[in-house]
Amino acid sequence: MAESTRVVIVGGGFAGFQAARSLSRALPKDAPVEIVLVNRTDYFLYLPLLPEVAAAVVDPRRVTVSLPAALPRVRLALGEVTSVSLEDRTVSYTDPEGGAHDLSYDRVVFASGSANKLLPIPGVAEHAHGFRGVAEALYLRDHVIRQVELAAATDDRAERDARCTFVVVGAGYTGTEVAAQGPLFTKAIIKRHKELRDQRMRWILLDVAPKVLPELDPRLSRAADKVLRKRGVEVEMGTSVKEATREGVLLTSGEFVATRTLAWCVGVRPDPLAEATGLPTEKGRLCVDPNLTVPGHPEVFACGDAAAVPDLTRPGEVTAMTAQHAARQGTLAGKNVAASLGYGAVLRDYKHHDLGFVVDLGGFDAAANPLHIPLSGFPAKVVTRGYHLVAMPGNRIRTAVDWALDAVLGRQSVQLGLVRSDAVPLETSKPG
Numbered sequence: 001m002a003e004s005t006r007v008v009i010v011g012g013g014f015a016g017f018q019a020a021r022s023l024s025r026a027l028p029k030d031a032p033v034e035i036v037l038v039n040r041t042d043y044f045l046y047l048p049l050l051p052e053v054a055a056a057v058v059d060p061r062r063v064t065v066s067l068p069a070a071l072p073r074v075r076l077a078l079g080e081v082t083s084v085s086l087e088d089r090t091v092s093y094t095d096p097e098g099g100a101h102d103l104s105y106d107r108v109v110f111a112s113g114s115a116n117k118l119l120p121i122p123g124v125a126e127h128a129h130g131f132r133g134v135a136e137a138l139y140l141r142d143h144v145i146r147q148v149e150l151a152a153a154t155d156d157r158a159e160r161d162a163r164c165t166f167v168v169v170g171a172g173y174t175g176t177e178v179a180a181q182g183p184l185f186t187k188a189i190i191k192r193h194k195e196l197r198d199q200r201m202r203w204i205l206l207d208v209a210p211k212v213l214p215e216l217d218p219r220l221s222r223a224a225d226k227v228l229r230k231r232g233v234e235v236e237m238g239t240s241v242k243e244a245t246r247e248g249v250l251l252t253s254g255e256f257v258a259t260r261t262l263a264w265c266v267g268v269r270p271d272p273l274a275e276a277t278g279l280p281t282e283k284g285r286l287c288v289d290p291n292l293t294v295p296g297h298p299e300v301f302a303c304g305d306a307a308a309v310p311d312l313t314r315p316g317e318v319t320a321m322t323a324q325h326a327a328r329q330g331t332l333a334g335k336n337v338a339a340s341l342g343y344g345a346v347l348r349d350y351k352h353h354d355l356g357f358v359v360d361l362g363g364f365d366a367a368a369n370p371l372h373i374p375l376s377g378f379p380a381k382v383v384t385r386g387y388h389l390v391a392m393p394g395n396r397i398r399t400a401v402d403w404a405l406d407a408v409l410g411r412q413s414v415q416l417g418l419v420r421s422d423a424v425p426l427e428t429s430k431p432g
Helices: 014-026 047-054 134-152 157-163 173-190 218-230 323-340 377-391 396-409
Strands: 005-010 033-039 043-045 064-066 075-078 080-085 090-094 100-104 107-110 114-116 165-169 202-207 234-237 241-244 248-251 256-258 261-264 268-270 285-287 297-302 358-360 366-368
Touching: 005 014, 005 100, 014 033, 014 323, 047 134, 047 173, 047 358, 047 377, 107 323, 134 157, 134 173, 134 261, 157 165, 157 256, 165 173, 165 256, 173 202, 173 218, 173 358, 218 234, 218 366, 297 323, 358 377, 366 377, 377 396
Parallel strands: 005 033, 005 107, 033 075, 107 297, 165 202, 165 261, 202 234
Antiparallel strands: 043 064, 080 090, 090 100, 114 268, 241 248, 248 256, 358 366
């Protein structure tokens, strides 16, 4: 092994973070191996709690974990990867101030994650906002507060109704959680505005799927649907947006909904960097062997949303784009990279049986199926929050304190004005 071995990991999300941590732990402290993590931000983002940030339950700092602090044996290269040369074994990236840099590598791990899924619907890119990062969550929080406050300041009934109407597109995990938190959030806001005492706060959840949370057990889907409807959310399945304008959205059902809020939670697509490599891809994800190496390139590894990993538990399929798979694949990628450098046993294949999912519905409600045991209500809430505290790589005590304060004191609802609309365009939304 060469004395100046360098491993470059592209992306610091679930897969990249775990790959870096796993690799650093698998290497002896005196190993002549440099680990470099290239990421757009200096933090790991715990995406599952973003809906609680948007609803002012959790402070945004709780969902961000410092990469230098959590990965002391890893060098952070702050920037966005622009290209990768497989021939020269070089990763090129641009730092936040526009400086161009090149990193040579002996091993590279693609863990660039995903971005918002865009659909060719007129007006969506201009008038909708995604939900993939702290900036988007903070923008939505401020935006909802602002709409309620502007509604309280006008005597125009039509304008007031439009500002108090919130449309969420996508009934998967994120969209369902945003829509479930929404009524609780606006209820807390309007308590401070006597002008809106009799004003209806209208939350609408749209999806072309036949039911809420189509990926989950039917019992959990029904439980979540019941919670949403009990809170007054208009759940319209088999319906989506046909056109978006500044004044509202035209639905595929033909109804026009006057609104100033369109939250886009439709899903994700692989980061375009995967296809830009020129390597074989499957639906935008890099094709890899079960041991997470790219065929014909034993020095190239890929994991998480950027990789089409064969699902050995379901022959003929690839693993889903979930945080659960990304984290576990990242852990294995780190160990396999170490093994490829002579530190450890042979490269192992990825095989993981789904352990279940959790969905936080705000208040005392949740839906979960740990070990495929369907739970709802308060028991699911306990499991959900317990899972998040275990899965988070940091800020656990601070997060638990925020939850306790929210339960006792309620949430704070003030605009900070830190993120403008043009700072979070949908077409470029991707996680840190």
